[in-house]
Amino acid sequence: MSRLTRTSLCCGVALGLAIGACGSDETAGKPSSSTSVAGPQTTEAPSTATIDDSDATEEPSASQRAVVATATGNGVSAFTEIGDETASFFFPSPTQFGGDRVFLVLDERDDYLRVQLPIRPNGSTGWIHRDEVEVSDVTTRAQVDLRDNSLTVWDGDEILAQTSAAVGKPSTPTPLGEFFVRDIIEKNPNGAYGSFILGLSGFSEVLDTFNGGEPAIAIHGTNRPELVGQDVSNGCIRIPNELVELLAETVPLGTPVEIVG
Numbered sequence: 001m002s003r004l005t006r007t008s009l010c011c012g013v014a015l016g017l018a019i020g021a022c023g024s025d026e027t028a029g030k031p032s033s034s035t036s037v038a039g040p041q042t043t044e045a046p047s048t049a050t051i052d053d054s055d056a057t058e059e060p061s062a063s064q065r066a067v068v069a070t071a072t073g074n075g076v077s078a079f080t081e082i083g084d085e086t087a088s089f090f091f092p093s094p095t096q097f098g099g100d101r102v103f104l105v106l107d108e109r110d111d112y113l114r115v116q117l118p119i120r121p122n123g124s125t126g127w128i129h130r131d132e133v134e135v136s137d138v139t140t141r142a143q144v145d146l147r148d149n150s151l152t153v154w155d156g157d158e159i160l161a162q163t164s165a166a167v168g169k170p171s172t173p174t175p176l177g178e179f180f181v182r183d184i185i186e187k188n189p190n191g192a193y194g195s196f197i198l199g200l201s202g203f204s205e206v207l208d209t210f211n212g213g214e215p216a217i218a219i220h221g222t223n224r225p226e227l228v229g230q231d232v233s234n235g236c237i238r239i240p241n242e243l244v245e246l247l248a249e250t251v252p253l254g255t256p257v258e259i260v261g
């Protein structure tokens with residue numbers, strides 16, 4: 001049974017040690033632009049907005065909910081097939097950042113859950129024992145659209161926030177696919193990662209390694225807001241600090257993140 005190898009944000013020093021800048025500061029691709037829930041497009045740093053849904057009376061439907069499994073012990077074993085005697089992976093809990101170990105649940109069968117695994121290749125799945133986790137629902141979800149460099153976040157059918165985002169440059173594109181938030185890490189607001197990092201379960205599909213680890217991708221803040229809206233990173237998604245602070249407060253671990261293009 002293998003443990004997880006060390007990962008690095010696709011743009012930083014090794015996870016678990018320190019984290020640096022996500023992507024180069026060169027400008028490439030689309031011109032800088034931004035959108036927000038309220039207000040016209042602007043060339044300044046994107047504004048953010050939330051929608052007050054205090055008057056909402058309907059609970060999110062089943063199709064608007066995702067099921068998340070959270071480790072209850074010191075780790076979770078993942079199996080390739082139900083009934084395998086030897087686990088393929090062991091995922092320690094807490095994570096290297098001290099947070100809960102979570103998985104996005106895709107299916108269930110008897111005493112097993114099929115979950116998305118935060119390993120390469122992207123989209124990998126495995127089976128875990130139900131009795132090693134606690135299962136709960138999340139109603140938040142996010143979409144990154146590489147066609148217009150935008151990020152939209154919902155809670156049920158209510159938009160929480162929407163903004164322009166800096167994404168991967170042509171040589172190190174942001175990967176497409178279905179991922180989930182696996183870590184939320186507070187950082188220096190004046191640093192290259194901005195106020196927070198929302199580590200995702202996916203990895204660069206063009207970089208083999210990055211700063212001595214596997215090249216994980218993330219949504220995070222930035223100290224270069226003028227680059228938001230452009231294709232400049234090594235694969236991560238950069239957004240304004242005020243928005244990443246909002247997400248860190250309102251988006252739970254396990255929240256699904258879809259990247260389309």
